[in-house]
Every structure is written in C-alpha cells, then in structure tokens.
Amino acid sequence: MTAIENEGREAAQSRGWEPELQELKQRRQFAAKMGGEEGIARQHAQGKLTVRERIDQLADPGSFAEFMGLMGSAEYVDGKLERITPKAAVTGFCQLNGRKAILNGGDFTVRGGSGGGSHGGLGMELPASQRALEWRVPYVRLLDAAGGSVRSFEELGRTYLPDGNSFTAPDVQLLRAVPVVSAVLGSVAGLPAVNACLSHFNVMVKGTSQLFPGGPPVVKAALGYDVTKEELGGYEMHTAQSGVIDNLAESEAEALGMIRSFLSYLPSNVWEMAPRLGCGDEPARREERLLSIIPRNRRRAYNARHIVEDVVDRESFFEIAPGYGRARITGLARLHGYPVGVMANNPLFGAATDVAAGEKVMRLIQLCDTFHIPLISFADEPGFMVGVESERAGIERAGARLVMVTCDSQMPWATVVVNQLYGVAGQCHHRPSGMFQRYAWPSANWGSMHIEGGVAAAYRREIETSADPAAKLAEIEGRLKAIASPFRTAEATGQDVIDPRDTRRLLCAFVEDAQPILRSQLGQTAVPYRP
Amino acid sequence: MRSAMQGRIIEVLVAAGESVGAGDELMVIESMKMELPVQAPIAGAVRQVFVSVGDQVLDGTVLMVLE
Numbered sequence: 001m002t003a004i005e006n007e008g009r010e011a012a013q014s015r016g017w018e019p020e021l022q023e024l025k026q027r028r029q030f031a032a033k034m035g036g037e038e039g040i041a042r043q044h045a046q047g048k049l050t051v052r053e054r055i056d057q058l059a060d061p062g063s064f065a066e067f068m069g070l071m072g073s074a075e076y077v078d079g080k081l082e083r084i085t086p087k088a089a090v091t092g093f094c095q096l097n098g099r100k101a102i103l104n105g106g107d108f109t110v111r112g113g114s115g116g117g118s119h120g121g122l123g124m125e126l127p128a129s130q131r132a133l134e135w136r137v138p139y140v141r142l143l144d145a146a147g148g149s150v151r152s153f154e155e156l157g158r159t160y161l162p163d164g165n166s167f168t169a170p171d172v173q174l175l176r177a178v179p180v181v182s183a184v185l186g187s188v189a190g191l192p193a194v195n196a197c198l199s200h201f202n203v204m205v206k207g208t209s210q211l212f213p214g215g216p217p218v219v220k221a222a223l224g225y226d227v228t229k230e231e232l233g234g235y236e237m238h239t240a241q242s243g244v245i246d247n248l249a250e251s252e253a254e255a256l257g258m259i260r261s262f263l264s265y266l267p268s269n270v271w272e273m274a275p276r277l278g279c280g281d282e283p284a285r286r287e288e289r290l291l292s293i294i295p296r297n298r299r300r301a302y303n304a305r306h307i308v309e310d311v312v313d314r315e316s317f318f319e320i321a322p323g324y325g326r327a328r329i330t331g332l333a334r335l336h337g338y339p340v341g342v343m344a345n346n347p348l349f350g351a352a353t354d355v356a357a358g359e360k361v362m363r364l365i366q367l368c369d370t371f372h373i374p375l376i377s378f379a380d381e382p383g384f385m386v387g388v389e390s391e392r393a394g395i396e397r398a399g400a401r402l403v404m405v406t407c408d409s410q411m412p413w414a415t416v417v418v419n420q421l422y423g424v425a426g427q428c429h430h431r432p433s434g435m436f437q438r439y440a441w442p443s444a445n446w447g448s449m450h451i452e453g454g455v456a457a458a459y460r461r462e463i464e465t466s467a468d469p470a471a472k473l474a475e476i477e478g479r480l481k482a483i484a485s486p487f488r489t490a491e492a493t494g495q496d497v498i499d500p501r502d503t504r505r506l507l508c509a510f511v512e513d514a515q516p517i518l519r520s521q522l523g524q525t526a527v528p529y530r531p
Numbered sequence: 532m533r534s535a536m537q538g539r540i541i542e543v544l545v546a547a548g549e550s551v552g553a554g555d556e557l558m559v560i561e562s563m564k565m566e567l568p569v570q571a572p573i574a575g576a577v578r579q580v581f582v583s584v585g586d587q588v589l590d591g592t593v594l595m596v597l598e
Binding site: 348 | 567568
C-alpha cells in the first residue's frame, strides 16, 4: 500500500457517503427533467402545463414532498449511468389549504403518460393510492395519460392479461375513506379515463382535455367512422351531455383552483369532522329579496340560485355540475362556517327531476353522508319528469335508486319547501329517519298529485255528466285550491311555516345542532359511495 | 342571446335601439306550463330582436343581440 493510496483511503473515510449523495442528486435531476426538453416544449405548445408545473401551482407553496422519484428506466454506458427516463407519473405528499394530501400526476412527456414500469414484483414501494388509504389523506389525480400501449407488448416480448383491478382495488376503497378528486388535464384514455370517475368530484379543461375509453383511431377501427377527439370526448360531451365530468374549467389554473375549493369543504378523511371556517357572516342576516322571490303568479319562473345565495354564507356556494342535469342546482356551501351540501330545484330549467338531475342529487346525498356534512334541500318539486325522452332514459329505475339513496342516508337533513312539493320526486325531499327538519314558506303547496290534471282524472264522471264540463272542472279545482293552504296541513301535521327571511337563521341553528350528531356518525358509512 | 329551453315566446319587452340594465327583463318564454323570464346578463343596448310573440323556439335559438 503506497502512501498515496493510504492517504486516499483516509480522505475517502472522512468524506463518508458524500459521493453517493452526489449520485442521488444526479438521479433527482434526471427525474426533474421528466421526458426531456422536446416533450416539455410539445406539452407547452398544446397549451398544457407539465406535471411538475401543475403540482407547483396546486400545492401550498414549497409543500410538495415527492416519493418514488427514483423510479425509471436507466441507460448505462460502460457501467456508468448515462440517463434515466423517469416513470410516467410524479407522486408525492403536499399540503392543500394547510392540510396533507397525496398527488398522483400523469407525466405526458414520458411515453404519453402510458403504463410502462413494472407492476408488482417483490419489494415495491406502496403506490400512491395505497399510501393515501393508509395515511388517510385526500387523493388527487392529475390525469394526463393515454393508458396502456401496445408498445409494452414488444418491450416485454409477450402480451399480458389486463388484471388492472389488482392495482385499482385501492382506488375503490379510497372512495369510502378519503376525498378523491380527478382532474382531466389532457387526452385521457383507458384506465385513467375510468379513474376520472373513481372520484367524488372531477373537472376537465376546456379545449385541451378529452376523455374516452378509446380515441378516434379505435373508434375508426371498431365502428368505421371518423370523429375528432373533441367531438368524441371533449367538454361539450362530458360536462353537458353525459355528465361524466362535473365541472368545466376555462384553464388549468382554474381547474387546480376548483380542486382546492372542493377539498376545503370536506374533512381529510371520514373519521374526522369537516373543517369549520371562521365566519364573518351573521346567522341573523335577513334578505328582503326572499319574501317576494317566489312569484304569486304560479306559472312564473324565478332564479333559484338567488335563494341559495341569500341563505348560505356569502360567497360560500361552490356549484357542482352546473352544466348537467340543470333542473337541479347542487353544490357545497357553508352556514355559519360549517360546510353543508345544498340542492335546489331550478325552475328556469323545468324544475322537474329527470334522470340527469337525479344522478346529481344521488351523488350529493352520498357525498354528504360519506363525509358527514348536513344536507339542505330547497324544494320546488313538480315531480319526476314525464314524456317519452324521460321514459327512454329510465326515469322509474332512476327514481327507485333515488328513493333508496334518500332512505339509506343518515346525515342530518333539512328541507325548506319554497314552492311545490309533489309526487314521488317530492317524497325524495323527505328523509324518514334520523335528524330531519322541514320548514315551509307561505308560498308552499304540496300533494301526491297536482290539482290541475288531478281533478280531470279523479272527477271525470262528475265533469263529463255535467251540463257545462269546463265550468264544472273549474269549480272542482276551485274547491280543492281553497283547501290547499299550507296552514291547513299544519293544523293536522304540525308543519312549521316560516317567514322566508328567517330561513338563514333557522338553518344555521339546525347545522349547529347537527354537529354532535355528525360527530357520533364519524367513520365509514354502512352503504358505500357509488360513483 | 340564446334560449335556454324549448318553448314559445309570450312577451317581448324590448325593441332594437333600447338601452337596458343588467338583470332587466327582456322577454318571457313559456315552457312546460311555466313562464321563464329572459334577463339581460349585462347592461347594454339592444342591437336586434329576432323573435316575436307567438314564435316557437328551441334550446339554443338566437333570441336577440345585446351589446
């Protein structure tokens, strides 16, 4: 051993593991480069941010703590590391509004975000979804991936069985445990497309995002026609017609903002209470507009959103799926700082509950039940939608599901009957168990059937055999309308009829009273959330 | 401005050239036995009205131009 060699060994000893830290730094740099400058430029050229830019914008500043960042396919030259192409996703912890969450962002710059990597194998680190389940924190998917690719068959030298349920099982369990949000931020196909809906809330970006199990080439091969990505699975299809995507954002920044907003109403998991915000809005606030918002002319429509805005804490209403099932307004809001679910029939779109509106309502009921927040319903319900289109869409089976979801729910529920309440759709504003409160405005009117139409059916013989059938019909309708006052019902049932301007104060009190009940209901619901 | 629903125009309250404020009622459409008011989304001037009382409209029919 020469003196120099001895010296080298000692110097190395004092350096400790510094060289390996240098290698770690180098490998992290490769990961930060994602799919390389060309891929990044292409991403930007398409009007899209890279996954790391999205994470930067979404997470509380400086809060992103990446895990599994060293995964990727490496190239070695003469035993020396030349380059690593990272895995096609970036995953890690972050803070959102000061609360821990886990992000899983697809990296489109790497192989179009598609599969690759090894699934399973001994010693794999816990995948992001499993981690969210075990840590019990919200899970956010930033979807920008094409799903599987046949390239992987060539890479493997064989095909493989698509046993995706093995690694999708945690995504199913997550829905019963923590808030899950999916953002569709590019052209998303395959399993990622279904992942868009394995969530409590999802959003897509106008123009730069599409969703389909198979895109235009697959459609052409299977069905023989040409269609563009936007026509097939763009925002017009999914936020308005199919309802597959809840909210539409004009930009990626807006989409990321919606994620933060949505999560702010919910707890980190089902074992905790939803966070209450400090609130400067007094429960005693009365809005004069509520006294006359329901027109005395019964045929006149009004803007139900104004009722919601006047009652809940100012600026606190976050609408879910405004473009779909427009006969019902659904969303989240706060009453005296406490998060609540809110729904209101929308007369500007017919108010009657069709299959689409029913879907929104069922998801809102389940959301409130799962995460233990009260539900407020402003009811103006003419009944289920009639007509051939409604029949074709299966309104009866949808109605049966709505009845089940309503009756199975357990969270505190308050209904304010502001106008109509009729039929089986009307009964779905009544929860026959648990903490349920109903208020009626003086404008309220209700029944199993409407008087108009109902009289012609029930009194047919009297009308037909009378000298003047039209007059007879009007006379009978008049008799029934004379006894239709909500006060008459209240004599028998004790229904509370209130000054509309007191609605906010009464609902704030209800929500305050609901807190201990909610606390006693913490944990997983008996009925699992169904997307 | 487009109609949000299928229905029939039963009232037209403005004409070309008039100024309106945000929220003003411009016309009324009857649909599914309900009268649906059409309100100005912005303050502005009515450039042109394309429908009159009695016209049938569909979801998306252009009713008028407001600028």
